Amino acid sequence: MHTTLTEHARCLWGDEYGPTPPCEAREHHWMYFVEELTFADAGAILAMLRELCPHVIDGFLPVxxxxxxxRLILFQRPDDPAMMREASLNLVAHGPSWDDIADDLRARADALDPEGSKPGRGPG
Structure with a gap:
């Protein structure tokens, strides 16, 4: 089986930056991944995003x-303005349907960290 969330995601959806590794459990269903993701800690989730989608708009992970x-990272880190800004950028990059949510995340991040919203200080 898979030893990390990243390996599990790579097995299911591939990796834009490298080959999909061989896997003995190819018949598994993506819902098992969702269960694993649901209970993963923020560090494991971030590691997966950083490795498989390092530039936010790239990678093969489904939107x-x-x-x-x-969303799960923000539940675990509710007062992390940098993460709010990154999540906001992800929402904006993948469709206008979530622009209101993205705007709310940026506003919450700016309220927590006004300095972080200045140009050159990160997403948003």
Whole structure:
């Protein structure tokens, strides 16, 4: 089986930056991944996003998985303005349907860390 969330995601959806590794459990269903993601800690989720989608708009992870990943990170790190800005950028990059949520995340981040919203200080 898989030893990390990243390996599990790579097995299911591939990796834009490298070959999909061989896997003995190819018949597994993506819902098992969602269960694993649901109970993963923020560090494991971030590691997966950083490795498989290092530039936010790249990678083969489905948008629904990315959105869920950021949502779960924010549940675990509710007062992390940098993470709010990154999640906001992800929402804006993947469709206008979530622009209101992205705006709210940026506003919350700016309220927590006004300095972080200045140009050259990160996403948003």
């Amino acid at each position: 629904s998985v990315r959105n869920l990943a950021y």
